[in-house]
């Protein structure tokens with residue numbers, strides 16, 4: 001099922017077009033990563049999908065419902081906004097119960113306690129939120145986003161401000177949500193986290209999507225050459241020189257010594273030709289490693 005579908009969605013502020021026509025589909029059960037530099041338009045895009053701001057033009061559907069009828073699905077959508085404040089004199093539990101009541105979600109006190117534990121607030125259930133760090137507020141914000149058992153959850157930087165252990169715990173929680181067939185649409189500036197967590201990723205740049213796909217697809221899309229290192233043992237120096245010359249005739253050798261050769265190839269199928277040349281000139285091969293760009297490299301080069 002398509003959970004989010006946008007058609008040529010645009011938003012301008014004071015004649016400045018910040019979202020410049022986005023067509024995007026997100027499927028049920030996906031953990032979808034939405035990346036972009038500061039000011040790329042990510043929050044504006046999410047704010048349209050969650051009904052906080054109105055699009056300037058274009059349409060979208062959330063859980064099959066068109067944007068002019070969002071009220072019909074509001075109870076099935078949870079949101080962690082980019083910034084959340086809480087009433088400081090309430091404890092985490094009091095806040096969560098109050099929020100759930102306000103949204104007419106039927107949850108028991110025990111369910112709220114369990115949820116706070118799952119997001120990593122086990123020791124802060126009865127602590128007033130004015131004592132919370134930024135990371136703890138994010139955890140409470142995530143609990144607030146999922147307390148109504150929504151089908152679609154928007155998480156704006158769910159692990160920002162968290163220590164590494166808390167971030168891992170939160171990533172585990174996000175995976176659990178997706179395993180229950182909930183759809184997660186998340187932004188993050190932690191590219192390592194996105195690479196590990198997300199089934200597909202969109203990169204937003206100046207209000208449009210400049211890259212979209214699985215990490216594998218993005219790596220192929222943004223990669224011009226694949227760096228391949230072969231660990232080898234030549235039995236004859238002259239023959240090995242001939243092998244290198246044969247390889248060099250059609251590709252670039254970035255590095256070579258008597259135990260390694262590193263080449264830049266266009267396609268993985270080129271590896272077979274290199275191996276063939278090396279074997280033909282009496283060289284044993286022990287290991288082959290290809291280096292694809294990390295999401296960070298893709299993002300930085302975009």
Ligand SMILES: Nc1ncnc2c1ncn2[C@@H]1O[C@H](COP(=O)(O)OP(=O)(O)OP(=O)(O)O)[C@@H](O)[C@H]1O
Pocket residue numbers: 013018036037038039040041042043044045082
């Ligand atoms: N309410 C508003 N009024 C005027 N301009 C706005 C408003 N909200 C956002 N903008 C502008 O729209 C552009 C996109 O902002 P947006 O917050 O959507 O980016 P972002 O990708 O979420 O950035 P960040 O990663 O910093 O959160 C920016 O130039 C911003 O100044």
